Amino acid sequence: MLRATWIVFQNEFRLLARDRASLFMLMVAPLVIITVAGFSLGNIYGAQPGSEPYAIVVVDNDRGSLAHALVDALGRDHAIAVVPAASLDAARAIIGGRARAPLCIVIPAGTSAAFATGRDVHLAIYIDPVKRLEAGAIELDLDRLCRAITSQAHAIAQQQIAAQATQLRAQLTQAAAQMKAAAAQLDQLRRQFESARATAQAEVTAQTHRTIERVSAQITAQINQSLEASRTAVAHDLAVRQDALRVVGRYLAQLEASRHDFTAWLAALKTAAGSHASQIPPPPQWPTPPDAAVMAELAKPFELPAARLDAAPSIAPANIAIRLPPIPELRGRGTLPDFSSAIARTAAPIPGILGWHERAIGGGDAHVNTFDQYVPGFGITFLLIDMLWGVGVGLIDERDWGTLARMRISGAPAAGLMLGKLTARFLIGLGQMILLFGAGWVLFGITLGRDSWALLMPAAAISFAAAAFSLVIACVARTRDAVLPIGAMAALAMSAIGGCWWPLDFEPAWLRAGALAMPTTWTMTAFNNVMIRGLGWTSAAGPAAITFAIGLAFLAIGIASSARIYRLAGQ
Amino acid sequence: MPPTALVEAAHLRKSYGARLAVDDLTFSVKAGEVVGLLGPNGAGKTTTLSMLATLIAPDAGEVRIAGFDSRVAPDRLRRRLGFVPQSIALYPPLSAFQNVEVFARLQGLTRPIAQARSSEALEAVGLGDRADDPVWSLSGGMQRRLNLACGMVHRPEALLLDEPTVGVDPQSRERIFTTIRAMAESGVAVLYSTHYMEEVERMCDRALLIDGGKLLAQGTVAQLIELGGRHPRMELTFDRVPRPGWHDGIAGVAAIAATLADGRVLLELANLGQIGELLERARNSGAQLLEFAVHSPNLSDAFIALTGRALRDKAAEN
Numbered sequence: 001m002l003r004a005t006w007i008v009f010q011n012e013f014r015l016l017a018r019d020r021a022s023l024f025m026l027m028v029a030p031l032v033i034i035t036v037a038g039f040s041l042g043n044i045y046g047a048q049p050g051s052e053p054y055a056i057v058v059v060d061n062d063r064g065s066l067a068h069a070l071v072d073a074l075g076r077d078h079a080i081a082v083v084p085a086a087s088l089d090a091a092r093a094i095i096g097g098r099a100r101a102p103l104c105i106v107i108p109a110g111t112s113a114a115f116a117t118g119r120d121v122h123l124a125i126y127i128d129p130v131k132r133l134e135a136g137a138i139e140l141d142l143d144r145l146c147r148a149i150t151s152q153a154h155a156i157a158q159q160q161i162a163a164q165a166t167q168l169r170a171q172l173t174q175a176a177a178q179m180k181a182a183a184a185q186l187d188q189l190r191r192q193f194e195s196a197r198a199t200a201q202a203e204v205t206a207q208t209h210r211t212i213e214r215v216s217a218q219i220t221a222q223i224n225q226s227l228e229a230s231r232t233a234v235a236h237d238l239a240v241r242q243d244a245l246r247v248v249g250r251y252l253a254q255l256e257a258s259r260h261d262f263t264a265w266l267a268a269l270k271t272a273a274g275s276h277a278s279q280i281p282p283p284p285q286w287p288t289p290p291d292a293a294v295m296a297e298l299a300k301p302f303e304l305p306a307a308r309l310d311a312a313p314s315i316a317p318a319n320i321a322i323r324l325p326p327i328p329e330l331r332g333r334g335t336l337p338d339f340s341s342a343i344a345r346t347a348a349p350i351p352g353i354l355g356w357h358e359r360a361i362g363g364g365d366a367h368v369n370t371f372d373q374y375v376p377g378f379g380i381t382f383l384l385i386d387m388l389w390g391v392g393v394g395l396i397d398e399r400d401w402g403t404l405a406r407m408r409i410s411g412a413p414a415a416g417l418m419l420g421k422l423t424a425r426f427l428i429g430l431g432q433m434i435l436l437f438g439a440g441w442v443l444f445g446i447t448l449g450r451d452s453w454a455l456l457m458p459a460a461a462i463s464f465a466a467a468a469f470s471l472v473i474a475c476v477a478r479t480r481d482a483v484l485p486i487g488a489m490a491a492l493a494m495s496a497i498g499g500c501w502w503p504l505d506f507e508p509a510w511l512r513a514g515a516l517a518m519p520t521t522w523t524m525t526a527f528n529n530v531m532i533r534g535l536g537w538t539s540a541a542g543p544a545a546i547t548f549a550i551g552l553a554f555l556a557i558g559i560a561s562s563a564r565i566y567r568l569a570g571q
Numbered sequence: 572m573p574p575t576a577l578v579e580a581a582h583l584r585k586s587y588g589a590r591l592a593v594d595d596l597t598f599s600v601k602a603g604e605v606v607g608l609l610g611p612n613g614a615g616k617t618t619t620l621s622m623l624a625t626l627i628a629p630d631a632g633e634v635r636i637a638g639f640d641s642r643v644a645p646d647r648l649r650r651r652l653g654f655v656p657q658s659i660a661l662y663p664p665l666s667a668f669q670n671v672e673v674f675a676r677l678q679g680l681t682r683p684i685a686q687a688r689s690s691e692a693l694e695a696v697g698l699g700d701r702a703d704d705p706v707w708s709l710s711g712g713m714q715r716r717l718n719l720a721c722g723m724v725h726r727p728e729a730l731l732l733d734e735p736t737v738g739v740d741p742q743s744r745e746r747i748f749t750t751i752r753a754m755a756e757s758g759v760a761v762l763y764s765t766h767y768m769e770e771v772e773r774m775c776d777r778a779l780l781i782d783g784g785k786l787l788a789q790g791t792v793a794q795l796i797e798l799g800g801r802h803p804r805m806e807l808t809f810d811r812v813p814r815p816g817w818h819d820g821i822a823g824v825a826a827i828a829a830t831l832a833d834g835r836v837l838l839e840l841a842n843l844g845q846i847g848e849l850l851e852r853a854r855n856s857g858a859q860l861l862e863f864a865v866h867s868p869n870l871s872d873a874f875i876a877l878t879g880r881a882l883r884d885k886a887a888e889n
Contacts, residue, residue, distance in 0.1 A: 004677060007676050011662075011665075014673075401663070402659070403662055405656065406654070406656065406721065408625075409624050409625065409626065410677035411650050
């Protein structure tokens with residue numbers, strides 16, 4: 001079976017290579033439609049670079065700086081061409097006569113002046129209801145523009161305030177420095193005054209002390225002279241009395257010696273008395289002589305203390321304190337203004353503008369390249385149609401050509417033939433999607449997401465589902481003529497409902513519910529997740545798996561039904 | 572040792588709803604033999620070949636190709652069978668060579684052998700110089716020859732051909748005949764379906780005459796002509812229906828079929844010497860003789876003799 005599968009597989013590629021119409025439908029036709037759709041329906045996601053600009057009619061009743069800024073900014077927008085009009089009536093005529101003129105902007109008189117004074121201003125926008133879609137897209141751009149202009153004005157004002165604050169801070173800094181220098185000079189003067197005062201006071205004090213010392217010396221000399229005379233008289237008296245004491249001392253010494261001699265005599269008497277010694281009565285008690293120290297004292301000479309003043313009696317300086325007048329305090333020295341906080345403080349900011357920035361929910365830029373929708377969308381549509389051509393019409397062609405019968409007669413199993421054909425067409429479909437995405441990336445700069453390889457999952461799943469779907473159609477439609485009307489109707493409906501041509505959210509709820517049963521819906525969800533929402537590969541895996549599951553269901557139905565085709569061709 | 576029967580059909584029966592397409596058909600084709608399957612449109616020729624080729628299953632009966640029963644070993648049977656369908660079963664976008672090669676490979680040949688055999692087959696049918704041309708660029712006759720090449724590229728033991736010369740120019744017809752004869756001479760059993768009795772007379776060793784799904788007769792061409800009688804026939808065309816009994820009284824001359832409304836009359840003669848007298852009578856028949864033709868006995872006569880109607884109608888001849 002594998003051999004037959006491989007041969008049929010190769011043969012499918014040969015047939016494709018020889019079929020210019022199919023090759024055209026595989027690549028050229030989708031690219032043409034994608035290009036046309038991308039540039040024509042770009043308004044759904046905003047105007048695209050390179051497309052014909054929209055005309056915005058401007059009635060400038062203000063003629064001020066704001067109006068000029070607005071017109072200039074509009075003129076810089078690649079998608080917009082500014083058409084001036086003298087009045088609203090003239091603007092109406094222009095909008096009615098031009099296809100791509102969806103709205104008119106009226107700038108009221110005094111707008112610039114009001115804006116400059118900080119008041120709110122409002123532009124008047126008149127739209128053509130028939131061009132509501134285009135107007136909506138332009139209004140979005142206009143809204144961005146207004147916010148940009150207002151932000152720019154705020155930024156300029158903020159810059160001016162900041163510059164003034166900077167200048168003021170410089171002046172304050174300079175004044176503070178000057179005041180600081182003056183204070184330093186005053187401090188120095190004060191120190192000089194205090195030094196001079198101290199010097200003067202020291203000199204006065206020294207002279208006073210010197211006078212006191214001279215007087216004191218004179219007094220001391222007189223006292224010492226008087227004391228010397230007194231001392232001489234006392235020394236004389238003492239010398240007499242000391243001589244008397246010496247006599248007493250010598251007597252006492254002799255008396256002590258007599259006591260020792262009596263004691264010895266008594267002892268000898270008692271010895272001589274023998275047994276009568278006891279009869280000898282005790283001698284009378286000698287008085288206790290003064291001890292030796294007392295006796296020594298009696299012998300010591302009197303010495304008169306030196307009666308002389310070495311120093312003059314002190315005279316307390318306080319008594320002669322001299323007070324110089326104090327240096328007057330500098331008025332205002334302690335009340336210098338403190339500029340430090342004022343210098344450090346920044347200028348008070350103008351309240352900001354509450355705005356918004358668009359970001360894609362999955363991160364990155366919220367700007368959508370229209371082709372991010374249309375390359376996968378129309379790629380899927382053409383994949384379905386080409387698969388109808390390759391599998392559906394191809395199968396019936398082979399039956400009608402008789403080649404299917406011939407293959408069966410060759411002994412190739414039906415399963416092998418089917419597997420080879422479907423596998424080849426699956427790979428052709430996958431290759432078609434890869435080439436379309438590559439062309440979209442090169443030609444239209446489509447976003448491939450942060451996990452580009454993840455796009456292969458839905459591409460492979462829808463290619464498989466489309467091949468199986470085409471097999472079902474080939475079984476439902478009996479003839480070549482029936483395959484394309486029936487299949488194309490089903491393929492186009494699946495594409496439209498599945499969100500290939502416009503965002504799925506445009507559809508009513510009941511249609512969105514029905515779309516859940518279609519492989520196109522899940523495939524587009526996977527592509528949108530990776531390409532537009534900027535999500536990772538996991539966001540594509542689930543929808544791709546569901547697409548694959550739907551493809552499996554198609555395949556089961558197709559295989560069961562395809563037996564009918566083979567019955568037409570053989571036993 | 573007698574030649575082996577490589578194609579065998581026994582009591583084949585096939586019906587589509589209430590219509591019986593093939594009824595109890597039994598025959599065989601031996602190796603090296605070319606057997607014609609002759610019958611008018613709708614006789615059951617294609618149904619018979621389709622059953623032999625295993626494209627459709629018979630309601631009853633057996634098919635054997637090279638000894639393999641279609642019910643027991645269909646795949647082995649198919650490997651030994653070559654089939655050239657009535658329709659041109661080719662891939663129009665592919666070249667002649669690619670068409671032959673793909674069927675050769677599906678028959679189990681390796682790529683080098685398939686390529687070599689494809690070149691040989693194309694040379695055999697006279698398309699060697701057009702091998703790289705896409706099928707759609709070939710003439711109808713060339714496509715018929717290519718159709719034949721695809722059926723014989725794997726050198727089958729039995730070859731089934733379903734009206735292979737329909738709409739073919741004389742040059743291509745000759746090339747096809749030559750190729751088929753060469754196949755037979757190499758030992759292939761050939762079953763050749765056609766409603767051209769001339770082709771059977773020229774090509775076939777034997778013929779099977781069928782009509783309404785039934786086998787009317789089979790045998791060599793001479794045997795079948797014998798079945799239809801040896802008398803010459805004369806067909807005369809008048810501008811209107813001639814007077815009744817205008818040829819009565821001539822011994823051995825009799826009308827084969829009723830005079831047609833358009834003035835055609837088919838007569839059987841006893842001998843060619845009666846032509847002059849018949850022409851004289853025709854001049855006095857009340858209608859103007861526009862043309863006449865004389866036929867020697869052939870398979871068509873045999874078919875008419877067996878069925879009472881012509882093998883080919885006007886439309887088929889045109």
